[in-house]
Amino acid sequence: MNLLNETHNPALRSWLASANTSGCDFPIQNLPFAVFRRRGSAEAFRGGVAIGDQIVDLAALAQTALLGGDAQQAAQAGSQPKLNALMALGPTAWSALRLALSRLLREGVAQQAQLQACLVPQAVAEHDVPAQIGDYTDFYTSVHHATNIGKQFRPDNPLLPNYKWVPIGYHGRVSSIGVSGQAFARPRGQVKAPDADVPTLKPSQRMDIELELGVFIGTGNALGDAVPITEAESHVFGICLLNDWSARDLQGWEYQPLGPFLAKNFASTISPWVVTLEALAPYRVPFTRPADDPQPLPYLDSEANRAGGAFDIQLQVGLQTTRMREAGEQDAAISRTSYRHAYWTLAQMVTHHTVNGCNLQPGDLLGTGTLSGPTLDQAGALIELTQGGKNPVALPNGETRTFLQDGDAVVLRGWCEQPGAARVGFGECWGTVLPAR
């Protein structure tokens, strides 16, 4: 578990004014990672760290004499087009770079001009998926989501008997993961109406979102070596936003007995910025279970996990229709929740994933599953918000939605905020549904 240290001090201010503004996602206490280049340029992508409305270019920084030791090694590893080498270095190196950047970005430092030369405005940057993702695993850690979805298929028995024992997960598709801004054609697939004799091939009519967090693995484990829960978090590099788009009509017809496939693998969108666990340390909250529920098996239990294995990350889903966009209107919030409601922690995800000896590798991505909260208005998917498409969501301009229409853009946002701590934000994760080809 990351302890609080000088980098978390909420009184810290940066010499970069934009980092000190109220509501800024990227103050000096955050320092998340991405890969970037100047938009439309032929530059190589390289790692960067967000500060205010700027990006610290790690490739440029590594060429200066501003860093030493582990921090310099981390900046060099972070200079590549993907962050896998940085992720593989482990927590000591990540923390050293964070501390060095925190000190260099503070008001009054002598090296301000040298660091300023390493800044690129976020307004001119474009991003790529931050790692070469070897494997993508999606979990199912919200008991509220599992119950809401289960009710639609099995009204009398919504939650399967294994749910409260097993952190359910399954493998997803890597090739179609894109970064914020991803636009994709509405997928076609086989669908069969309940009263139809035969299925037909057509564009999905039940295009949905899934509000998730993505967990990037840092250091891996060798095949055959389980990661004990006391070490699980040291294998986690950081967290991003993840929209696991889902075609519910395809899913309903195809998913038995081996799970979702074409209903999910046409696109998954992540935010460019990866927030480290160290930055999130002030927002740890206890992981608890209702007294009547089974407690986790010993391999999924630890004192640290109980004391602070959960995170209070505020989450919001926004929807912007074509009409709203053409009228110059912002997206409208359709759901708000927090990651604190998850039934399984990220340490439990890592430990369960490896208990059979499965090897995780630097850059692997774990999804939390849809993070629906306890009430329906906190649900992270339209199929829940609209109760299977029966109760449309009303938008401020009078439009309604059950599932997504062509041209709809969805934005996920995440942030941590509480008295006595600096805000830590995740930025935005945008994606747009285009007409079927």
Add this chain to the structure above:
Amino acid sequence: MNLLNETHNPALRSWLASANTSGCDFPIQNLPFAVFRRRGSAEAFRGGVAIGDQIVDLAALAQTALLGGDAQQAAQAGSQPKLNALMALGPTAWSALRLALSRLLREGVAQQAQLQACLVPQAVAEHDVPAQIGDYTDFYTSVHHATNIGKQFRPDNPLLPNYKWVPIGYHGRVSSIGVSGQAFARPRGQVKAPDADVPTLKPSQRMDIELELGVFIGTGNALGDAVPITEAESHVFGICLLNDWSARDLQGWEYQPLGPFLAKNFASTISPWVVTLEALAPYRVPFTRPADDPQPLPYLDSEANRAGGAFDIQLQVGLQTTRMREAGEQDAAISRTSYRHAYWTLAQMVTHHTVNGCNLQPGDLLGTGTLSGPTLDQAGALIELTQGGKNPVALPNGETRTFLQDGDAVVLRGWCEQPGAARVGFGECWGTVLPAR
């Protein structure tokens, strides 16, 4: 569809005597690809082509002046430690290299000495997984396997309603895929006996095999572009043997509702040699459906697929216990079948996978799913062969097996053979279960 050409002529003989022996898997009509190096050396892995008991070293060949044009380009691409670049070149380049090698390896050619300098004996070689696999998808194309497995869970309704319409598939784990010779610790996991109140964590007691073929994708498709069935086979580089090890007790407890996860992702073993579709052309057979079954939807149907979309590949599973190994006994065959019994062809797998716009990439691996034949002795998994562990398999030395014991080694073999065509073999795919850690 690959047509027969001069490379398939069964009368062709090589100047390498070992390629002309009866029962050889690698005659001059086969020419499969692998990556290799001399065992225990610090050499880089590079591509090679099997001929008799030798390997044509593609890196060495590319340094000679023996090839030109597309064949030379293919040999250069195949000189790297993984075959992705060769796979990405497409059928024209693969065929050009095959034709050039066929001509150079024939009896009586003038360049024999130059090519001989590029040979490395298979006896001194070690192999690696032949591609950087971006994504691994496992299908479920044997209706006999689906029915046998389904009977154990749902005796009255073994086959789900979607099976005969949808080529069911799901995503698997890439990181734990190893090459023949892989040995892995028996996985631990949560299991729950039907009469137990709570699950426990323990080593799997129902360790099983799955006899499959693996299909390596050659050229990919862009995200959003479906691959029509008339073009599907041109995206396939070749076929290998695949053992998709399965822990049935973990699977039974975890698999609902999102499919198998820890029951499968601890290890999957493939053969080093990848046999091209062109080499398999003489063994194409018609793809047919029972008259009472639904015919494939139009996007999964083509004249070429009906005429020759299936392949008659003979398959065999061998088991060698520790006692057999210590007594110097060979493995004993416990199942024999053919790929011709599959309910969905590989062209249908590729087309279905991409119909929603999902992008395949060079080096992606598709598994066929367990290739059980129509009768139980043709089943590709112990859970079928032993009817859920009730009827043990008898071995020649008096031992019996329901599921695998520590030290058991399993070998998959595959080959094509018929009058008027040369034998085309896949070599062997070995794996061993070690005690749990």
